[in-house]
Amino acid sequence: MSDVKQFRKWNLRTGEWIKVGAGDERKMRALSYVEYPEIIHNKSAAIDYILIADGCRVDNHSKDGTTVSDRKAGIKNALRYFENKPGNYRIMLLLVDNDAPLVEQSRALASTVDFIACHDFVRTVNFIGFSKCGAIALDMAKYLTTMDARFKTRLYSVSAPYTGALIAGPLLFEKEIVSYVKAKMGDTPMSEKVIKSVMEYYYNHHSRSHMELDISPREGVPKGFIPVYDSSFLQNIFSDENLKGVDSVAHYQNICTKIEEETFATTMKAGAFDQIRMFVFNDILYKGESDGLVHIDSQRAIEKHLPKLGESLLIPSTHHVLKTPVYANQLLDVVDENMGAKRLALH
Numbered sequence: 001m002s003d004v005k006q007f008r009k010w011n012l013r014t015g016e017w018i019k020v021g022a023g024d025e026r027k028m029r030a031l032s033y034v035e036y037p038e039i040i041h042n043k044s045a046a047i048d049y050i051l052i053a054d055g056c057r058v059d060n061h062s063k064d065g066t067t068v069s070d071r072k073a074g075i076k077n078a079l080r081y082f083e084n085k086p087g088n089y090r091i092m093l094l095l096v097d098n099d100a101p102l103v104e105q106s107r108a109l110a111s112t113v114d115f116i117a118c119h120d121f122v123r124t125v126n127f128i129g130f131s132k133c134g135a136i137a138l139d140m141a142k143y144l145t146t147m148d149a150r151f152k153t154r155l156y157s158v159s160a161p162y163t164g165a166l167i168a169g170p171l172l173f174e175k176e177i178v179s180y181v182k183a184k185m186g187d188t189p190m191s192e193k194v195i196k197s198v199m200e201y202y203y204n205h206h207s208r209s210h211m212e213l214d215i216s217p218r219e220g221v222p223k224g225f226i227p228v229y230d231s232s233f234l235q236n237i238f239s240d241e242n243l244k245g246v247d248s249v250a251h252y253q254n255i256c257t258k259i260e261e262e263t264f265a266t267t268m269k270a271g272a273f274d275q276i277r278m279f280v281f282n283d284i285l286y287k288g289e290s291d292g293l294v295h296i297d298s299q300r301a302i303e304k305h306l307p308k309l310g311e312s313l314l315i316p317s318t319h320h321v322l323k324t325p326v327y328a329n330q331l332l333d334v335v336d337e338n339m340g341a342k343r344l345a346l347h
Helices: 025-029 075-083 102-117 132-143 147-152 170-185 189-205 223-228 240-247 263-269 273-284 296-304 325-340
Strands: 005-011 016-018 031-035 047-053 089-095 122-130 153-158 251-257 313-315
Touching (some): 005 025, 047 075, 047 102, 047 132, 075 089, 075 325, 102 122, 102 132, 102 147, 122 132, 122 147, 132 153, 132 240, 132 251, 147 153, 170 189, 251 296, 251 325, 263 273, 313 325
Parallel strands (some): 047 089, 047 122, 122 153, 153 251, 251 313
Antiparallel strands (some): 005 016, 005 031, 031 089
């Protein structure tokens, strides 16, 4: 277990970031980070920062909001990977605020990269954005304010829902569940009971806030949720400003995840049994064309906007790629190889 530190909390009432105190119950909902001990193999060399932006809340990995399970978050696999590499590394896990609009989280995370990059002992800042933080990785580059940040930063969008995620939109999710259950059980009182139970479970785990709703297609957002939904984030994700932003950093890469035939056996052998629901969602909601949470077409949508990127790297994983060592290693191999990358113009 590792300690969580909160550094910002979005106030929905005032629309601004505020600090949270040690005893503040809001800390479980704040923009947070977990910092791990440095991995040093050469005391005279600079440090490569590995920022793992998970795209989920503190409570996805924590029971009390003060510690997280490194195994549950997949961080153990990342630590083990870099312990076996020759460089110097500092690994941080970043967890998003429950309430803040994604555009505000993007600005906040960019300021974090700016701060880290300004230090002379930092060689590179490798921002690996998973899921909604993959979309943030594309969006945040334009907010970097220093030459050091742009020169040192390598950005990775992993499993990013560029055109939205069905499962983030309650109305879309319910529509698919109703269709599936009634196809199996008919339009009966029992099927209605099953649907009600599934939706109650869904709403108990859905944040009902910007944190998830901002990556829902507009038609998936219930009318009552509109006040905590910002449609502009995805509408502007491929704006010229964003595309020029990623063109200004040292490296940008899009990485997709998709469940393939061998994924189930590999994931289960690794003991990632909590990933069972990814396979269920893939079959029921996405007809076999996803990683369990995001359709592959949504993840690949950037390719037509940045053709020089070429075809995205595809890892045959569930949405939670770090949780299975073989898939985590495939991803981190790419990050490791590009720490010395020279900037490649994307336009």
